[in-house]
Amino acid sequence: MIDSQPKAWYKLDNAAKIFPPTSSKSDTKVFRFSCELNDAIDPATLQSALDAAIDDFAGFRCTLKRGMFWYYLEQSDIMPRVHEEDTPPCSMFYLERKGLLFEVTWYGKRINVEIYHALTDGTGAVQFIKTIVAHYLKITHPETQFDVGEIDYDASDTQKMNDSFNKYYGNEPKHVKRTKMPTAHKLRGAKEPEWRFNIIEGTLSVSNFLREAHNLDATMTTLVTALLMQAIFGEMSVRERKRPVIITVPVNLRNYFDSKSNRNFFGMMYIKHDFNRDGTTLTDIIASVKACFAEQLNPDYVRHRMNKMLAFEHNPFIRIVPLSLKNIVMKSVYHMSVRMVTAQLSNIGKITMPSEVKPLINKFSLFTPTERAQVCICSYEDTLTITFTSPFVSKDVQCRFFRGLADMGLAVEITANDLSKQK
Amino acid sequence: MKSCKKCNVSVNGSFARCPLCQHALTPDTDSKTQDMTYPFVPLIKHKHIFLYRMLQLCSFAAVVIAIAVNYVLGGHRWSLFAVAGVACMWLGLIVGVRKRHNILKNLAYQMNIVCLLAVWWDLFTGWRGWSIDYVIPITFMSVIAATTILVRVLKVQTDDFIIYLVLLIFYGIIPSVFIVTGLCTITIPSMSCVAVSLISLAALLIFEGRNMAAELRRRFHL
């Protein structure tokens, strides 16, 4: 035995605690960011880029461990290796290989970064893929003049691995209206075998889309949420309409609290529309979406929700319960909470790169498979990618959704995976 | 690029039909062949699924035949042992398959199962004490030895095995209770087990004391 130094370790951040007990083959809690370049990816260069990037993200080199009371992340010596994409996207790689919680793969012109949600959220992942892509382009195009360091936040390793939830816990705001969410309409139907899922990615122009959104007096997220609700409504039976459609939208808490953390730091908003009561036209839907955002996107409400979530972790009685019992509790709480969810939508926003490399990148995209329908949005320059993932065989909701975009006169380019060939 | 006239969208990749509405796609004038957008991954055909199903059927058949024969011949209810035997085999198998990714954990789980089942069998076959006299101490000792050998052969990282070794040593000291309370009549296996555990504990503390303390702090953080 070699006398080695004890390894560094981190507690899971508050939002991450729910992921290990609720991860399963049907809901792996893995999300993928992709970046499509103009030329085919060179694996050796990608490996060098990853080696360089991981230095800035030392905290990402860790594995998930099970303690007596909590899961935790432990620093690992494993060096991440890139490989060609050869499995269904977002598989449970972190569990089956007992390895790192992220994976970097390539396929054709595309670099994929898949990350287990317990490690970080979309914001942390964007930083990571941007750094990898920047290092990659720096090697393939040595003539470009830019500093890779400028991409990342100006933050120390400890700041990056900080649990910002803990930093801002407490100070409960007064007079926050609590709304209890009803049981939501649920999408049903036959599912694809082996927990495969359909990915349909629509690419369109940011400026054209924003023009349409402004015409309807809506923001990008509001309009996509409304279109998704309308698409779901189209496939609802009259009897199903007695339940509201509820779409959860994560909110990046970094916009409300100063944080340079690369760990999870997000909260959830519930966007509700009752088609029986609130009307069925797009204008009606946009009105309720806007009302929900207005109610839930204020600092007091955000803080209230965050405190509520943190109370669980900070309760001394819950702390001393063994992990296996906690897992049962967390699983049941989670299953109760998903009854209030029809679909999920997540807008990661604008991804920016140094101007020197802009022409070398075609687009960024992201998606995450869940047991429900999930829409992920991100934009790069004038390219907006809206990715719809769903475990269901039927693609009627997706069809209505993308036709809804096309009907607004927007040119939509569809990129999809083909599960029909894999049976 | 191809396009769907019904959906009014253009479609990337090698699709013949629209991925949204399954309508046939219209090829564009610049019909250059499009690459696959995602790799082809065939469904996993589980190699062992047939064997597994055969085992299920055989187990069920064995149970039914045993009960039927026992009923026809009458006498002592020996068929219950056949049923219990099959149940024990399945318990071991299921745990083995579920924990297959972590051999040390698997070993620890199997050890628990063997010991519990031994005590249980002993109890239901008129307590003769063989489970406590022999099975438990010998199982504990073998698992401690097996783990020590495995971590060297498989070159397991210190942090990955310490917790299992600590747990096993803790288990290994339990037979001292059997000796003190007079629960076991034959003391040699239990005594050896306690001695082996104490020596292992000393070795662990001397060589890996710092790592052990750190690991315990991590594993037991509140």
Ligand SMILES: [Zn+2]
């Ligand atoms: Zn179509």
